[in-house]
Amino acid sequence: MMILLGDFSTFLFISKVNSILEMGENMKHRLLIPLLLFVIVSIPNLIVDAEDSNHEARLKMYKDYELASGVPWYEIAAIDQYERNTYKFKEGSDKLKYDTISIFITNERWSGPENPYYYDNDSYTINLFGGIGKDGNGDGVADINNEEDVMYTMVEYIRSFDTFKEALNSYYQQDQAVKIIEEIAQLFKHFDTIVLDKRCLPVSKRYSYSFQDNYGTARSWGGARSHEGIDIFANYSTPVLATAYGVVEIMGWNDYGGYRIGIRDIYNTYQYYAHLQGYEGDLKEGDIVEPGQVIGYVGSTGYGKEGTSGKFPPHLHFGLYKYDGRCEWAFNPYPHLRRWEKEEQ
Known part of the structure; x- marks a missing residue:
């Protein structure tokens, strides 16, 4: 699918890129990824058609984030799938509803355990108090209710570790959770899809x-x-x-x-x-x-x-x-x- 940008959008995008290129290397790295995600994820022409299934929308999102971050899509997908499997068992998860993803990050982890602002959305104070919340869509707000911010936060969390397993161990601190997520990632990678719903009897109907x-x-x-x-x-x-x-x-x-x-x-x-x-x-x-x-x-x-x-x-x-x-x-x-x-x- 072609990306078609209007004249103003093109001007705005080019201006942002030029501004970033004039910055230091660390600042470039921090800002180029959210900008790339803005182009990949947010441009209206790239939104999945209404008749497409949620599976297709999810897979597209995972692969867009892989392109922007370098984190393999099946690792991102595995975390989202695990969260999809468990979110209804988590206290407070019913308060957060996203269109595509199911990742649930607690307010304490998002804002920081000592942050006096429980629903903080300011990146500076979130970082100051050890929170992980980030602004993923470039609007200047690290919003726990915005799925782009949540997905970007999780992807950046993964990127901050040397290996996927290290990131999972740090985030979940449960051996069983880590093992299951790694297995889900293995399945997604092997079959190159997240649509793995087929079921059958454990014995063939050709036998008695x-x-x-x-x-x-x-x-x-x-x-x-x-x-x-x-x-x-x-x-x-x-x-x-x-x-x-x-x-x-x-x-x-x-x-x-x-x-x-x-x-x-x-x-x-x-x-x-x-x-x-x-x-x-x-x-x-x-x-x-x-x-x-x-x-x-x-x-x-x-x-x-x-x-x-x-x-x-x-x-x-x-x-x-x-x-x-x-x-x-x-x-x-x-x-x-x-x-x-x-x-x-």
Whole structure:
């Protein structure tokens, strides 16, 4: 798409560039990026058409900021996606509504922990009190309610560290959050898109299988506990399929689940596949999988030391867990399995 600027806009832009070029190197660096973002992000001709999906608008924004800052788009996108997954669990996040992004920065972090002005939007005093808020659209105001300022602030925060992981560790200070964001970035980079919504059943409909809603029923082996999943009964060696695009977080033996696989998708959802007879090929932790990919085979392993099998009929235990930014909790896979089953008809 061509960038068409009116005569006054062109004059204003050229004047700003000439003024900046006359400044010192440090000042040039600080001001050229916001100006470039102004051209890339704010010019009306570059706004995504109304009929375009929010996915397209988001991806365009990420890539515009990559062009202006040098931070890879999939790293920016991964932070925004993680925030999208967790913002509703954060106190005060409901007060901030942006058109495109979901990044939530607390007022304390934005303005500075000792800043007497809780809703400060002055870059000088924000910086003076150790806040991170910045003016991203060049209007002279560091506005926490403006998504361009928020996105620019986050991108500049990332740029202030030597590595992406260092930035995440400093900002989130939670190993689980850092790991999940890195995995989301890995998925976005690998598939070169943020549209990774396809889902499928964990067993192929070409094979015989059955399942009922037995989520939450009592289990006694290893102590009284609740059944955190759905049992899908099928014959030995029935292929087990990845239900989503994801990263293999864990593989190996678990005394309860036997040979199992844990996979995380871009929505902070952890898919747990247990009682497997074995794994597919050379699948390993850290690998990327996609919906319908064979990852293992139905078995009856578990309830004992490694190699224990046959204590119950062959079936796949399938569980779903959500990480909300503070803790991980199980939820019932049954309605999702039924929906995926229906979608495959």
